[in-house]
Amino acid sequence: MPLHPIHSTSPMIVVANRLPFIISKDPENGKLIRKQCAGGLVTAVAPVVVETGGLWVGWPGVHLEDGIVEIPESDPEDKSPTAGLKSSQVVPVDLHKQVFDDYYNGCCNACFWPLFHSMPDRAVFQGDKWEAYKTVNQEFAALTVEAVRRLKKKSPNDVPLIWLHDYHLMLAANHIRAACELEGLEIKLAFFLHIPFPSWDIVRLFPWDDELLQGILGCDSIGFHIEDYCLNFIDCCKRRLGCRVDREYRLVEHNMRTVSVNHLPISIPYDRFVKLAESAPVVVKNRAKEQLLLGVDRLDYTKGLVHRIKAFERLLEKYPEHRNNVTFLQVAVPSRTDVKEYQELKEELDQLIGSVNGKFSTANWSPIRYIYGCVSQDQLAAFYRDASVCVVTPLRDGMNLVAKEFVACQTREPGVLLLSPFAGAGNSMHEALLVNPYETNEFAEILNRALTMPKDERELRMRQLRRREKHLDVNFWLRSFLKSVDCLADSNRSASRILPL
Ligand code: ADP
Ligand code: G6P
Numbered sequence: 001m002p003l004h005p006i007h008s009t010s011p012m013i014v015v016a017n018r019l020p021f022i023i024s025k026d027p028e029n030g031k032l033i034r035k036q037c038a039g040g041l042v043t044a045v046a047p048v049v050v051e052t053g054g055l056w057v058g059w060p061g062v063h064l065e066d067g068i069v070e071i072p073e074s075d076p077e078d079k080s081p082t083a084g085l086k087s088s089q090v091v092p093v094d095l096h097k098q099v100f101d102d103y104y105n106g107c108c109n110a111c112f113w114p115l116f117h118s119m120p121d122r123a124v125f126q127g128d129k130w131e132a133y134k135t136v137n138q139e140f141a142a143l144t145v146e147a148v149r150r151l152k153k154k155s156p157n158d159v160p161l162i163w164l165h166d167y168h169l170m171l172a173a174n175h176i177r178a179a180c181e182l183e184g185l186e187i188k189l190a191f192f193l194h195i196p197f198p199s200w201d202i203v204r205l206f207p208w209d210d211e212l213l214q215g216i217l218g219c220d221s222i223g224f225h226i227e228d229y230c231l232n233f234i235d236c237c238k239r240r241l242g243c244r245v246d247r248e249y250r251l252v253e254h255n256m257r258t259v260s261v262n263h264l265p266i267s268i269p270y271d272r273f274v275k276l277a278e279s280a281p282v283v284v285k286n287r288a289k290e291q292l293l294l295g296v297d298r299l300d301y302t303k304g305l306v307h308r309i310k311a312f313e314r315l316l317e318k319y320p321e322h323r324n325n326v327t328f329l330q331v332a333v334p335s336r337t338d339v340k341e342y343q344e345l346k347e348e349l350d351q352l353i354g355s356v357n358g359k360f361s362t363a364n365w366s367p368i369r370y371i372y373g374c375v376s377q378d379q380l381a382a383f384y385r386d387a388s389v390c391v392v393t394p395l396r397d398g399m400n401l402v403a404k405e406f407v408a409c410q411t412r413e414p415g416v417l418l419l420s421p422f423a424g425a426g427n428s429m430h431e432a433l434l435v436n437p438y439e440t441n442e443f444a445e446i447l448n449r450a451l452t453m454p455k456d457e458r459e460l461r462m463r464q465l466r467r468r469e470k471h472l473d474v475n476f477w478l479r480s481f482l483k484s485v486d487c488l489a490d491s492n493r494s495a496s497r498i499l500p501l
Contacts, residue, residue, distance in 0.1 A: 010161035010188060012054035013147050015140060017104070017168035019090055020046040020082040022061030023072065032072040035061075036080040036374075045165065047269060048478055050084035055147050057091040057140065063100065080377070081269070091147050093140055101338075102132030104168070109339050111206075112167040117302045117396040118198045120205050122341060130208055134171060137215075141175030148176075148185050161485060164191045164219065171211070173218030190485055191219040194266070195398040196424070197229035203236045213241055217254040221485050223264040225399045225424040230261045262484045265428060266399050270473040273381060273408035280382035280409075287388060287413055291451055293328045294387035296380065296402045297394075298335040299372070301345050304395045304420065304437040305332065306352060309368070311393075311443035313356045316367060319448050324365045326451060328391075329383065331371045346372075384409035389416045389450040393437040397423035403432070407465045414462035416450040428468065431461035 020042045021034035036042075049056050060071070071087040074080075095103075106129030114122035144162060151160050164172055173189050180187050203209050213236055216222060224230050230250055237243040237252045244253040250261040284290050293312065297303040312328050332349070336342045353368050360367045375383070384390065390406040400423040407417060407429070419425060419432035426434060435446045 010159050011151050011155070012049065013057060013144060013151070013160055013162045014045060014049050014054060014165065015057040015144050015162060015169060015172065016045070016165040017059055017108070018042070019056060019058035019060050019092065020049070020085065021080075024062070032070060034072055034074055034078070034082070036082065042081070046081040046085065047474070049089065050082065053089070055089050055091055055151070056085065057144050057147055058093060059095065059100070060090075060092045063095065063097045091143055093143055095136060095139065099132050099135060102129050103136040105336070105338050107133040108168050109336050110341075112170075113195070113302075115202060115206060116167060116195050116198055118196070118202055119302070119396070120202060122301070123205070125205075125207055127207075137169060137171035138175050140169055141172040141179070144172065144176050145179045145183075145185075148180060148187060149183075152185055159186045159188060161188045161190065163481075164189070166192070166194045171215035171218075174215060177218050188221075188485055189219040190221040190223065190481070191216060192223040192264070192266075192481070193229070193398070194225075196396060197224050197233045199232050200236050200239050203232075204240065209236070209240055213237055214254070217241075217243075217252065217259050219259065220257070221260050221262060223262045223481060223484070225263070225265050226427050227263045228427075229398075229424075230263045234261055260484065260487075262481075264477055264480050264484070265424065265472070266401070267469065267472055267474045267477050268401050268404045268408060269475075270404075270408045270470050273384075273405050274411060276377055276381035277385040277409035277411045280378050280385055282386065283382045284386040284388075287386075289325060291322075291326045291388040292383075292386060293326060293389045293391055293447070293451075294383055294406070295328070295330040295332075295391045295393075296383070296405075297330075297332055299332040299342065299346060299349070300335055301341060302394055302396050304393045305330070305345070305349055307395070307437040307440070307443070308391055308393050309349070309352050309356060311437075311440050311447060312367070313359075314440050314444035315447045316356075316360050318444055322448070322451060323360060323367070324362065326367070327365070327369055328367060329369045329371070329387070331373075331375055331380075331383065333374050334372060380405070381409050385411055387415050389418055389447070391418045391447070392423065392425070392432075393418060393420040393435060393443070394423050395420070395437055397425070399424035403429060404469050407462070407469050410462050410466065414455070414458040416453055416458055416461070417465065418446060418450055428472075429465055431464045 021036055023032055024035055026033045071090045071092060073087050074083045106126060110124045148160050162176060177189060206212060234245045234247055234252060238245045252259045252261060284292055295308060316323055353370050357366050357368050384406045392400055392403040394400060403417060403419055403425045417432040418435050419429055420437050421434050433446050433450055435443050437443060
């Protein structure tokens with residue numbers, strides 16, 4: 001589905017840990033195929049690269065040792081957001097298995113993910129993993145410079161816009177900048193963080209916090225989902241690096257450059273989800289008899305899945321009238337399965353769901369339906385459309401796209417969105433019912449309120465939510481991003497690029 005035209009003056013090079021698909025071998029004929037990945041970054045950014053004819057630098061999901069070197073073209077039947085991405089637009093990053101494991105699992109997943117989600121007790125700090133992180137960032141940077149040369153050869157007057165994504169690549173910018181300066185290649189460098197940026201109290205726990213901040217500051221423009229994350233970052237630059245900062249205009253001065261910090265809330269291709277919902281198969285035939293509570297998440301400890309199931313159990317204890325006609329459908333995508341904490345979470349959840357089902361199931365009804373896997377976009381849209389309540393209750397989340405996708409798919413009888421204030425989405429989706437996932441009793445009360453909410457209130461809330469999300473969709477996000485980069489490039493080239501005293 002094409003996006004609205006996005007007028008980018010520069011060719012865009014997206015650099016992210018992952019390519020927007022995983023490459024694997026078709027077990028039937030051994031042919032290489034693309035497998036779509038779940039995750040906020042891919043859902044939002046892949047259509048943009050397709051639309052702007054850009055390049056994507058990233059890890060293909062396989063290692064050199066696996067002997068896969070070629071990027072296959074997309075399947076003609078592919079309807080995913082990456083379908084239009086040609087193999088010539090893809091730059092695979094081949095990494096040695098051990099180095100990659102230290103960087104991805106050891107540093108990104110075991111350290112940055114919990115730390116940035118303000119769960120420092122879960123974070124593991126290890127010097128050798130940090131070294132691997134640095135090495136891998138250098139490799140990504142080298143391939144990005146290669147991509148710049150390629151684009152420059154084709155159109156020498158263009159100034160490529162390099163867009164680095166997420167916590168995997170916080171050190172790449174300075175390497176890219178240095179190499180391009182040496183060769184006289186003009187570029188623009190931007191970074192977007194898809195997870196929260198925590199407060200100084202948390203960031204300072206990281207033993208190499210100064211290197212980290214300097215790495216991010218290698219970009220010209222830095223984007224976060226919400227204002228709080230911007231202010232946290234600016235605060236850290238001031239306190240740790242002693243940078244001159246302007247909180248009002250969101251500027252940080254570093255190495256004789258002024259870096260702009262922008263709040264750019266990511267969103268979804270709204271119209272695409274509406275279309276999907278309009279033609280999706282029916283899941284719930286009669287809502288008066290059958291109500292569906294829905295959760296859709298990667299299986300991650302930040303998503304608050306255990307808290308959610310416990311609150312549902314409390315609901316069934318306290319309000320027995322919901323037994324037999326309310327079902328909780330939890331769809332959980334396997335994620336980071338090599339990491340111990342994720343394996344333990346899976347076990348805990350399996351046991352908890354088993355015990356709740358054992359406690360309440362009757363001959364004709366089980367309270368929890370649990371899908372551990374990826375579902376197709378059509379199926380997902382059907383769940384979103386037919387759910388009475390979508391339960392989006394992370395303990396911490398950068399933004400959360402599921403909340404937005406649910407709202408877009410509410411094309412029939414309006415349901416209710418339950419949202420944690422600890423998700424970035426809680427900042428703007430004011431008509432949702434806010435729930436603190438840690439407070440089990442209150443959580444159960446709010447679940448009951450959502451299930452029994454009168455139709456006119458549901459309509460009113462959903463209408464407003466839909467109106468906002470339709471307007472502030474992923475195209476809006478991109479336009480805002482491109483505008484922020486354009487403004488910045490102009491001011492950085494002019495003499496007045498340093499903050500006024
Ligand atoms: P995160 O980026 O932390 O995974 P988000 O809520 O921002 O969280 O994004 C999750 C994305 O993954 C959404 O676009 C959602 O549609 C998709 N997704 C989540 N679970 C599934 C699933 N089981 N099957 C297919 N897609 C999923
Ligand atoms: C979040 C992160 C992304 C990441 C995705 C899936 O959305 O912000 O950068 O790609 O989770 O996680 P994974 O570790 O499987 O790439």
